[in-house]
Structure formats: C-alpha cells, structure tokens
Amino acid sequence: MIVAFSALYDSLDFRIYWLGGHVVMDGSHLYQERIAGLWFTNTPFMATLFKPLAMLPLTYARVLWQLTSLAAFIWACSVTTKMTGRAASLVTVVAAGLLLEPVWHSFFLGQVNLFLLALVLADMHRVALGRPAGIGIGIAAAIKLTPAIFIVLLLVTRRTKDAVTACVTFAVCSLLAYAIAPDASRTYWLHTFFDTSRVGVTYISNQSPYGTLARILHGTAEVGSWYMAVPVTISILGLTIAALWARRGDWLIATAVTGVTGLFVSPISWAHHWVWIVPALAVLLRDNHRKTALAGYIVFALSPLWWTPHNGDPREYGVHLLTPVANCYLIAGLYFLVHMTVRLRHQGRPTPWPSPQGDRTHTRPRATSTPSRRPGRVVL
Incomplete structure (x- = not known):
C-alpha cells in the first residue's frame, strides 16, 4: 500500500525536499525563493541530504523515501517496546501506530x-542501557532543530559525554552543509531559522x-515579546520533570516528556510533528493507565481538530465552544505533562545520579518503575 500510494500521490513536503536538493548549491536561492509555492524551512544539512535523492526521478525518489520512512517507524516502534520492558507484538504495535494521524500524515x-x-x-x-550515545540526537538536531532539546536533557541528567557527542555531531553535520552550500548556510543561520513569518502560524x-x-488573539501581531517567557518556562518545567524520571x-x-516539551517550546508544531504520541502511549499502557491511553489514542487517531473551521474561516479564531477541540493536541500534551508530574509523588525516592567518571558505569534501569505493573502485552 505504501508503494502504491508513493507512486501515485505527489506528497507536497517531499517534493519541496527533493527540489531543495536541486537548488541547495545554487547560492542562497534555497531560502530566498519559494519552492513549489512554499518556502524551504529546514536546515541546509537537510537539503544536502537530499542532493543524492534529487538525482533520481521524483517518483522513484518518493517511493524510496516512503519505504525508508516505514522502516524508520518500525525501528522506532521496536525500540519503544524494548524500552517498556514488556512483551509486545511488533506487527500489532506498528499497525496501530500507522492509524495515528501524526504518523499517517507524515x-x-x-x-x-x-x-x-x-x-x-x-x-x-542506549542511554537507558548505560551505553555511549549522542550521534543520533546530533544528526536529528542538524536536520531539524527541535530535537536539540534532548541535548539539554543529556546535560541535566549528567550524561555529559553523550551531550558533547551530540553537539559535535551537530557541528560536523552543519559544517559539512556549509562546505557544500556556504551561501545557503549563511542565509539560514543569520536570517531564516528564527523567522516564523514564512509559515502560516x-x-x-x-x-x-x-x-x-495567535489564533485566540486573531494573529501573531497581537502576541507581544512577553511570549518568550512561555517557552522558557515550559522548557524548564518539562526538562525538570524528565530529569526526575531519568533519576x-x-x-x-x-x-x-522531553519530546512533548519540545513540541511546546517550538513556535511551530504541526500536527504531523506530534509523532511523540507513540512513546507517550507506550508509557501509559506499560503503567496500566489504559483508559487514559485509550482516550489519547482516540484523540490522535480521529484528530478532531480537523473537524473544526479552518483554512482561513473566521470561526477559526478567538475563543468559542470549539476552541478546546481545535487545540486538542496541545491540551492532550499538557495533560500528559501534568499526569507525569502528579505521578512523581507516588514514586519512591530518586536514586543518586550515576558516577560521572564514565558512561559505562551506568547500570541498566529496571524494566518497571511502578509496583502495579504486571507482565502483559502492549498495544499502541
């Protein structure tokens, strides 16, 4: 089905990626001219990664990309189930995950x-197993900046070597992109990466x-500079919660928790960015919060935000009865963070931080952290 869809449907964002691979070395045109009617908003490193794919015909490149995306999702589901410490049918997990709107929308x-x-x-x-890590996070941050919040998590949890590895990886990827496309890199890092006017906020x-x-206040012009305190506060609170659980x-x-916090910190968190619902649901199911997990699954499978007025409809703005529905992902994310905060009170005392002498001194965490957990199967 993925192959047939990829062959027949011209996915807009992939087309922009593919065209970005064509123009990445053409001066600063990557960020100064619209591509397929939209701005290229990802990093120069992302565009350089698409340089090889740009050599293929669009349809072949798209099929290859989508099949690789499916493989990445299967891998993510496999790793998530391993981190739960419980047995699960990978086929069931993947099938259920594909029905989530952020996943199929991707x-x-x-x-x-x-x-x-x-x-x-x-x-x-790898961090959970006490092994050296950081390369994957560094590459992810070089592709799209929001995963960089995990570097901060590594720092606050005293995984300093892993944080340094992630930072070095990020720098190497960014410098590689600069060597290939210096003009595009300068334009991005000096002007574009903090510009939210290029997308429909x-x-x-x-x-x-x-x-x-911005929707409630009828536009970004009504959101003052005071808003900067909001992502800063959320990042501090979210990372504190994450660090306490890591401890x-x-x-x-x-x-x-860190993945959801990153969605709150970023000024742009499209519905398809909310793939962090996968590990969030895994946490709820692992810890036998089945009703909460079911409610979350229904919200992200049905995605009722799309049922509300949008696409410029005047009823999309302001405060009205549909406002909670129109912002249901945000509300679900807030509930998850509050839920994880409240649960901290019911846990035992945190263990001391592992010795900073080396990553290999970390011990493997227990597969369970609540006494109520029982062996069973996990279905996302």
Missing part, C-alpha cells in the same frame, strides 16, 4: 518526522502554544 506529506523519532529513540535506548495544524495563542531510572518517560 507519510501523506512525505515528512521527515519518523526519521527524527527513530534517531532520537535509538540514542535514548495560525493554521489549525500548528498545535503549539504560540499557534494556539528514577525511567528513561522512557523521560524521553516522552
């Missing part, structure tokens, strides 16, 4: 989200606090 658009999820989860699994798919507030040896919760 395929629909030909997006990069599933690769980022797989790269970060692979590294966080108020579009219903933007489920970040910034997007929600208790539960790196799956730490990973899910």
Whole structure:
C-alpha cells in the first residue's frame, strides 16, 4: 500500500525536499525563493541530504523515501517496546501506530518526522542501557532543530559525554552543509531559522502554544515579546520533570516528556510533528493507565481538530465552544505533562545520579518503575 500510494500521490513536503536538493548549491536561492509555492524551512544539512535523492526521478525518489520512512517507524516502534520492558507484538504495535494521524500524515506529506523519532529513540535506548550515545540526537538536531532539546536533557541528567557527542555531531553535520552550500548556510543561520513569518502560524495544524495563542488573539501581531517567557518556562518545567524520571531510572518517560516539551517550546508544531504520541502511549499502557491511553489514542487517531473551521474561516479564531477541540493536541500534551508530574509523588525516592567518571558505569534501569505493573502485552 505504501508503494502504491508513493507512486501515485505527489506528497507536497517531499517534493519541496527533493527540489531543495536541486537548488541547495545554487547560492542562497534555497531560502530566498519559494519552492513549489512554499518556502524551504529546514536546515541546509537537510537539503544536502537530499542532493543524492534529487538525482533520481521524483517518483522513484518518493517511493524510496516512503519505504525508508516505514522502516524508520518500525525501528522506532521496536525500540519503544524494548524500552517498556514488556512483551509486545511488533506487527500489532506498528499497525496501530500507522492509524495515528501524526504518523499517517507524515507519510501523506512525505515528512521527515519518523526519521527524527527513530534517531532520537535509538540514542535514548542506549542511554537507558548505560551505553555511549549522542550521534543520533546530533544528526536529528542538524536536520531539524527541535530535537536539540534532548541535548539539554543529556546535560541535566549528567550524561555529559553523550551531550558533547551530540553537539559535535551537530557541528560536523552543519559544517559539512556549509562546505557544500556556504551561501545557503549563511542565509539560514543569520536570517531564516528564527523567522516564523514564512509559515502560516495560525493554521489549525500548528498545535503549539504560540499557534494556539495567535489564533485566540486573531494573529501573531497581537502576541507581544512577553511570549518568550512561555517557552522558557515550559522548557524548564518539562526538562525538570524528565530529569526526575531519568533519576528514577525511567528513561522512557523521560524521553516522552522531553519530546512533548519540545513540541511546546517550538513556535511551530504541526500536527504531523506530534509523532511523540507513540512513546507517550507506550508509557501509559506499560503503567496500566489504559483508559487514559485509550482516550489519547482516540484523540490522535480521529484528530478532531480537523473537524473544526479552518483554512482561513473566521470561526477559526478567538475563543468559542470549539476552541478546546481545535487545540486538542496541545491540551492532550499538557495533560500528559501534568499526569507525569502528579505521578512523581507516588514514586519512591530518586536514586543518586550515576558516577560521572564514565558512561559505562551506568547500570541498566529496571524494566518497571511502578509496583502495579504486571507482565502483559502492549498495544499502541
């Protein structure tokens, strides 16, 4: 089915990636001219990665990309189930995961989200096992900046060597892109990467606090400079929660909380960016919060935000009865963070931080962190 869809449907975001691979070395045109009617908003490193794919015909390149995306998602599901410490049918997990709107929407658009999820989860699994990590997170951050929040998580959890590895990897990837496309790199890092005017901030798919507030206030012009305090506060609170769970040896919760926090910190968190629902649901199911997991699955499978007025409809803006529905991903994410915060009170005392003498001194965390967990199967 993936092959047939990829061959027949011209996924817009993938087309932009593919065209970006064509123009990445053409001066600064990558960021100064629209591609397929839209701006290229990803990093120069992302564009350089598409240089080889740009040599293929669009259809062949798209089929290859989508099949590789599927492989990345299967890998992400496999790593997630391993981090739960419980037996699960990988086929069932993948099948259920593909029904989640952020996942299938990533395929629909030909997006990069599933690769980022797989790269970060692979590294966080190594961290949970006490092994050296950081390369996957560094590559993910070089492709799209939001995964860089995991570097901060590594720092606050005293995984300093892993954080340095991630930073070095990020720098190497960015310098490689600069060597290949210096003009595009200068334009991006000096002007483009903090410019949110190139995308429709108020579009219903933007489920970040910034997007929600812009819709309520009828535009970004009404959001003052005071808003900068919001992502800073959220990042501090979210990373604190994640660090406390990591200190208790539960790196799956730490990973899910950090992923959701990153979505809140970013000014643009499209619906298809919310693939972090996969580890979040795994946490809830592992810990036998089945009703909460079912409610979350229904929200992200049915995606009722798309049922509300959007695409410029005046009813999309302001506060009204449909506002909670229109921002249901944001509300679900907030609930998850609060839920994980409340659960900290019911856990035992945190263990001391592992010795900073070396990564290999870390011990493997227990597969379970709550006494109520029982062996069983996990279905996402």
